[in-house]
Every structure is written in C-alpha cells, then in structure tokens.
Amino acid sequence: GAVVSQHPSWVICKSGTSVKIECRSLDFQATTMFWYRQFPKQSLMLMATSNEGSKATYEQGVEKDKFLINHASLTLSTLTVTSAHPEDSSFYICSARSRTGTNEQFFGPGTRLTVL
C-alpha cells in the first residue's frame, strides 16, 4: 500500500519555540494532505486540509497563524507550530490522499510533540 512518512517521530521543545513537522508521501502523489491532532484517549481531530499549491483550509477553532501549513509539492506538506506552549503537546498525525484511486487516506506514523 501507499506509504506516508512523518519527521520527526517525536520532539521535545521549550515553550515559545517553533517546531516544524514534515509529512511526505513516499510512493504516490498526494493532491490533498490532512493534519490531525490527537490528545490522550481521544479521537483524531482534523486541524486543516491542504491542497498542493493553495492555502490550507482550517477547521473551526484552529488558529491559522499558530499552525502554519505549507503544501509546496505533491509529496510534501509541513506543519509548523509557532510559539509552542505546553497545551500544544499532543500527537500530530498527517494523512495523504492520492490524486488517483479511492477516497482512502493513508496515515503517517505520527509525531509526538512535548512542550516543556
């Protein structure tokens, strides 16, 4: 099946710093990538949808100036958490949908962010 990678797999940072997370589709071109956040024992909450070459569409309640998304190519999307605070500590998961085929989304392995 299609493979999506995320980097880094985990990161610890100080409060006030910015963190960039990369999401790559390794063996297919993804017209659309999605960014989710998951708090412990909760389900995935969609943060934003990004289409290659255009601005991301953010879900209600997600600050676009805090969570910067760039989908520069058909295989790469990045999420930057700016001025991170402890409440931003979470599991961030990306997914990618192929430009061909079904509506299935292929998930990356996730990035565990801990803000001290």
Place this chain on the structure above:
Amino acid sequence: GQNIDQPTEMTATEGAIVQINCTYQTSGFNGLFWYQQHAGEAPTFLSYNVLDGLEEKGRFSSFLSRSKGYSYLLLKELQMKDSASYLCAVNGYNKLIFGAGTRLAVHP
C-alpha cells in the same frame, strides 16, 4: 451538524466474536471507514463501505446501511493483539470525520 457515535469501551474474550456499532449524522456522505489504532501509533486501515451491505475481509467484516446512518465492524476469532481502539470515520465533503473511537480489550 456532524455527529458520529460509537461505544466508548468494550471487552471480549479471546476466540469470541465482537460487534462494534457506529451511527452517524453528517452533512455529506461519501463512504465510511473503519480504522484500528494501537496506543501511540497512527490509525491503520481496516475497511471501507460506500454501498449498503457487508464487506468481508478475513476475520474482519463491516456493514453499512446508509438509510439508517449505521455501520458495524465485526471481529471474529478474537486474538489478544486485537486489543486496540477502533475508529469509525465518515468521508464527508472532502474530509474524514472521526468518531471518538471504541477501546476494545480482549482478555484470555
């Protein structure tokens, strides 16, 4: 509004059969997915239903009734490794909407 309901927790015995139900009310519908998620890991795809009826894939089956806004995931011959969260997700307008997930505990 968007609403997806599934039980919070379930327990079952190794070797048994368990059915996890999901009801949904969404503004758009373009298929329903079931995912398995182990703690600290990303979800893995189990099944996809877009038409009414039963889809069978090995020990896992999934059923959909669009008129009732209802789906279930059936797990047969349960194994200890099936202990995980099971997420029901509806494909709405260009995005997946996830339910809260059902934590399944399989015991000997």
